[in-house]
Amino acid sequence: MSRNVVIGLAVAVVVIVGVLFASGFWSANVTDPGEMPEVNISAEPGRAPDVDLDSKKVVIGTEERTVEVPKVETEEKEIDVPVIGVTDGDKD
Structure with missing residues (x-):
């Protein structure tokens, strides 16, 4: 029997x-x-096991390196862009 039939019968x-x-x-x-x-x-009552844990030390810091970084330049230009406006139906 399919599952749906069994559910339907129940x-x-x-x-x-x-x-x-x-x-x-x-x-x-x-x-x-x-x-x-x-x-x-x-x-x-239960108890946690005794564990002797040795862990590594995490070292976080910075160091100076020389890397290539792209240079981006911008300039202003006048172009036509789309505009949206609202007017009364009678007036332009």
Whole structure:
């Protein structure tokens, strides 16, 4: 069976059971509510393991070096650019 069919059947069963209880066709009278079992647990608290850790030292700094850097120059020119405006419909 495909997964969708199984899910569809499960939903249908839940709906049918709900309708049967809601319509009064089925009813349930609980005479003994029952109780949860008592559980006694005694345990020693845990502890983290003892670890001897040796680590490297991280050194952060700067040093001067010569590298090639591109030179960028700009200049001003007059060009036509698009503009957007708003006017009243009657006036230009």
